[in-house]
Amino acid sequence: MIQIFGNNAGSKLAAPITNSQTTLTVTAGDGAKFPSPAAGQYFTLTAVDQGSGLIIEIMWCTAVSGDTLTVQRAKEGTIAHAYAFGDPVANLWTAGSAANLAQNPSDKLGSVSAVQTYAGNPNGHVAGNAAVVGTSAPSLVWDTTDQIFWVCIGTGTTSTAIWLASTVSNGATYCGIATGTANAIVLTPAVPVTPGAGTALAFVVATTNTGATTINVSGTGAIAVRKPSPTGPIPLTGGELVAGNMVSVRNDGTYYQLTATELGTAALADASSNTGKVAAVVGAGSITPGHLAVFSDNQGSIQDGGLPGAAAAPTYLNATFNGQVLGSGIYAPDPSTAAGGAFTVKVPAVPSNGQVLGFKDNKLNWGTPNSFTLDGNGNTFSSPLGSATTLTCNQRGLEFYAEWDSANNTWELS
Numbered sequence: 145m146i147q148i149f150g151n152n153a154g155s156k157l158a159a160p161i162t163n164s165q166t167t168l169t170v171t172a173g174d175g176a177k178f179p180s181p182a183a184g185q186y187f188t189l190t191a192v193d194q195g196s197g198l199i200i201e202i203m204w205c206t207a208v209s210g211d212t213l214t215v216q217r218a219k220e221g222t223i224a225h226a227y228a229f230g231d232p233v234a235n236l237w238t239a240g241s242a243a244n245l246a247q248n249p250s251d252k253l254g255s256v257s258a259v260q261t262y263a264g265n266p267n268g269h270v271a272g273n274a275a276v277v278g279t280s281a282p283s284l285v286w287d288t289t290d291q292i293f294w295v296c297i298g299t300g301t302t303s304t305a306i307w308l309a310s311t312v313s314n315g316a317t318y319c320g321i322a323t324g325t326a327n328a329i330v331l332t333p334a335v336p337v338t339p340g341a342g343t344a345l346a347f348v349v350a351t352t353n354t355g356a357t358t359i360n361v362s363g364t365g366a367i368a369v370r371k372p373s374p375t376g377p378i379p380l381t382g383g384e385l386v387a388g389n390m391v392s393v394r395n396d397g398t399y400y401q402l403t404a405t406e407l408g409t410a411a412l413a414d415a416s417s418n419t420g421k422v423a424a425v426v427g428a429g430s431i432t433p434g435h436l437a438v439f440s441d442n443q444g445s446i447q448d449g450g451l452p453g454a455a456a457a458p459t460y461l462n463a464t465f466n467g468q469v470l471g472s473g474i475y476a477p478d479p480s481t482a483a484g485g486a487f488t489v490k491v492p493a494v495p496s497n498g499q500v501l502g503f504k505d506n507k508l509n510w511g512t513p514n515s516f517t518l519d520g521n522g523n524t525f526s527s528p529l530g531s532a533t534t535l536t537c538n539q540r541g542l543e544f545y546a547e548w549d550s551a552n553n554t555w556e557l558s
Contacts, residue, residue, distance in 0.1 A: 148187050150179040154234030163224040175211035190236045199225050316344035326351040329359045336362040341397035354382040370399040488517040497550035504543040527557040
């Protein structure tokens with residue numbers, strides 16, 4: 145309860161009272177001198193036995209009606225007694241009044257003790273209290289469980305104080321892992337959210353969506369989710385919200401719009417159009433001019449300065465060289481870019497001293513299944529790593545030279 149005070153408020157009993165009586169009457173007209181408590185408020189009333197001056201009781205007055213006062217007896221360690229006609233009663237300063245102020249330093253906003261810390265929010269969402277039963281709550285508390293501030297907007301004790309959760313303006317409320325279904329998401333943040341234009345939410349997707357999707361936060365009702373497009377927000381089609389990804393949405397007043405997400409399969413599955421969507425080209429056909437396209441490794445081509453067209457038929461560059469003997473200074477041709485492009489060439493059987501042959505993979509195609517084999521034609525290839533009569537060149541981008549050493553009758557590799 146909240147304590148209130150009056151200045152020079154005092155009177156005498158207009159009638160005797162027993163030690164259990166909870167209403168008393170003061171001298172006619174004196175009721176107006178005392179404060180008038182509202183619900184949840186009180187002021188202290190001290191009664192004295194004027195005969196001896198030794199019997200003193202502190203009461204709490206919770207209501208004043210004319211000259212009749214409603215009281216709670218025997219407060220602050222005093223004992224209830226009977227009092228006679230004419231015994232004085234007054235609203236006096238007590239030790240309990242001073243203790244109440246000392247226990248609520250957070251009411252002094254701006255001081256170092258302006259914020260009190262509690263484990264759990266103050267209105268019962270989780271375990272923890274923001275006030276001791278029978279005393280008034282502080283003005284501002286820090287909730288160590290939900291990591292937010294609570295502002296007291298209705299004074300009272302633990303059970304009667306009214307609190308408002310203070311959140312960061314324009315900040316996203318973290319809602320944890322979504323529940324509900326893939327296309328009807330339910331979010332339950334620690335602090336209930338009332339959605340409106342600008343409300344931002346962040347959550348972890350539990351199940352990948354398969355079509356149009358709604359979000360229901362804090363039981364406020366389902367609101368459709370939209371994603372950006374060149375023509376404005378459009379419904380989800382499936383695959384935009386992938387299980388395990390963190391997603392952010394913001395309310396535009398009508399829908400929740402996706403603002404941050406790891407793109408799902410829907411980002412790759414949009415049909416080809418002239419509005420900038422991306423489509424995968426399948427087969428050997430072409431796509432409509434003006435569209436964007438993604439080509440697989442062996443389908444489609446894009447000509448410089450032109451429109452996308454059908455993939456050109458592969459050319460087997462090695463057809464005329466396969467199995468042939470190279471002459472001096474000849475570079476081996478590149479193998480085909482298609483499967484089955486492996487080929488073999490032979491070096492001269494009787495080379496001249498100092499003859500040099502060069503080999504280079506200009507198009508970066510050497511490798512299975514397009515390997516290039518060099519046949520020594522009866523002679524040996526030598527290098528610091530060893531010697532062999534044939535070389536299999538299956539490393540992309542490879543370039544090397546073979547020089548005939550007539551003294552040792554071998555091709556020296558470099």
